[in-house]
Amino acid sequence: MTSPAAATFIEQILAPLHAKYRELHEGDVATYIPELAKANPDHFGICLTTIDGTTHAVGDCDVEFTIQSISKPLVYAMALGALGREAVYAKVGVEPTGDAFNAIVLDEKTRRPFNPMVNAGAIATTALIPGATLDARIESVLATFSAAAGRQLSIDRRVYESELATGHRNRAIAHLMLNFGMIEGIVDEILDLYFMQCSILVTARDLAMIGATLANMGANPITKQNVFDVGSLQDVLSVMFTCGMYDYAGEWAVRVGLPAKSGVAGGILAVVNRQFGIGMYSPRLDALGNSIRGVRACSELAEELGLHAFNLMNVGSHFMKGLL
Amino acid sequence: MTRFDLLSTDAAHRVVVHGNLDLAGSGAIRAALLAALTASPRRTLMDLGAVPLLTSAGIRLIVEAAKILRAANTQLVLRTPQEFVASALAIAGLDSLIVIEKAADTRPAASTP
Numbered sequence: 001m002t003s004p005a006a007a008t009f010i011e012q013i014l015a016p017l018h019a020k021y022r023e024l025h026e027g028d029v030a031t032y033i034p035e036l037a038k039a040n041p042d043h044f045g046i047c048l049t050t051i052d053g054t055t056h057a058v059g060d061c062d063v064e065f066t067i068q069s070i071s072k073p074l075v076y077a078m079a080l081g082a083l084g085r086e087a088v089y090a091k092v093g094v095e096p097t098g099d100a101f102n103a104i105v106l107d108e109k110t111r112r113p114f115n116p117m118v119n120a121g122a123i124a125t126t127a128l129i130p131g132a133t134l135d136a137r138i139e140s141v142l143a144t145f146s147a148a149a150g151r152q153l154s155i156d157r158r159v160y161e162s163e164l165a166t167g168h169r170n171r172a173i174a175h176l177m178l179n180f181g182m183i184e185g186i187v188d189e190i191l192d193l194y195f196m197q198c199s200i201l202v203t204a205r206d207l208a209m210i211g212a213t214l215a216n217m218g219a220n221p222i223t224k225q226n227v228f229d230v231g232s233l234q235d236v237l238s239v240m241f242t243c244g245m246y247d248y249a250g251e252w253a254v255r256v257g258l259p260a261k262s263g264v265a266g267g268i269l270a271v272v273n274r275q276f277g278i279g280m281y282s283p284r285l286d287a288l289g290n291s292i293r294g295v296r297a298c299s300e301l302a303e304e305l306g307l308h309a310f311n312l313m314n315v316g317s318h319f320m321k322g323l324l
Numbered sequence: 325m326t327r328f329d330l331l332s333t334d335a336a337h338r339v340v341v342h343g344n345l346d347l348a349g350s351g352a353i354r355a356a357l358l359a360a361l362t363a364s365p366r367r368t369l370m371d372l373g374a375v376p377l378l379t380s381a382g383i384r385l386i387v388e389a390a391k392i393l394r395a396a397n398t399q400l401v402l403r404t405p406q407e408f409v410a411s412a413l414a415i416a417g418l419d420s421l422i423v424i425e426k427a428a429d430t431r432p433a434a435s436t437p
Contacts, residue, residue, distance in 0.1 A: 005408050005411070009408065012377055013379065300347060303381045304347055304379040304380055304381055305379065306380030306383070311380060312383075312384060313380060313415075313418075
């Protein structure tokens, strides 16, 4: 269990951090999916869950919102676990791209999407999820996300229908990939599954627990259920580190230095490997589609807690530390 | 707000820090503290007894101060850290840069201002 001193320390950091950024009112909620525009812009929650299952929550950590793009690394982990690195790599690359997350662009040489964190790559990854029927695949995704969160999650049907009605760009991307053989099967079913996975409802508390599951070698800290294949996690966290924050990924790597993924509903999930998960929620977004409060609070949290991968206190290899 | 007192002799500085050494606290004293050490580098005893909270941001400031002194062939000594602060310093693994004297170790030294 987290020691009382450590728990007090974390609370001493989180409470003022929340109070400070609660007063920040920059940015607007996403509107390109009409249902997302209905979010309360003032909601703000910060949650941290350690791999022993201890949770520290401040603010609106139980408000539900749709997971959106934070579903991408989770489905990527599922695909890697089911098919292995090479099979997934044949369809989706791992290179960062300077293009927008919804760009209709593939790698000119390989015809693959650049990485699984942009829409094209995420749709290609979704297409790899095994299942006899669409319903079986939807159930598989929902069950995996629920197992990671440690509670039964559900789909926001209104957001799903809103995405379905307005997702023309994603439809174009999917057909382009079908043309180049990067996806196989029925495009409408693949997109159905993609829109469904984006419409799963979570809270900041759920994101912290899902992050803790990723941090905990793929096992949920409370239920102990093995949710993600441990051999896939290094790949998943690497892609989150390099590509997870849309076109802010490079600056995020410099300022925060953690594997993370944001979603346009205002969520951010970050992972401190083998220690804890972070979930943040604030629907006010910047021009790149990231939660403004979430990015700033994560940046400050990383500085206070020494979370950055290259923080002066973090040793390179714990294994080698024992040998040197 | 975090502040520090600086008492100097020809042989040493004594820096007494009051308040949290977190991002805000270390930011409040960084410029003045580092400027003082840079202008006159000498053995420095930094008293942390009145620092209830030390975060990674505070440790970075301590490392910056230690490096300034080390470059001048002298030393930073941290004194009387509270229990959790001492624990954070130990975990940071900065023993090669910094000497830490806990409360029980503290004794009058000829060089203490």
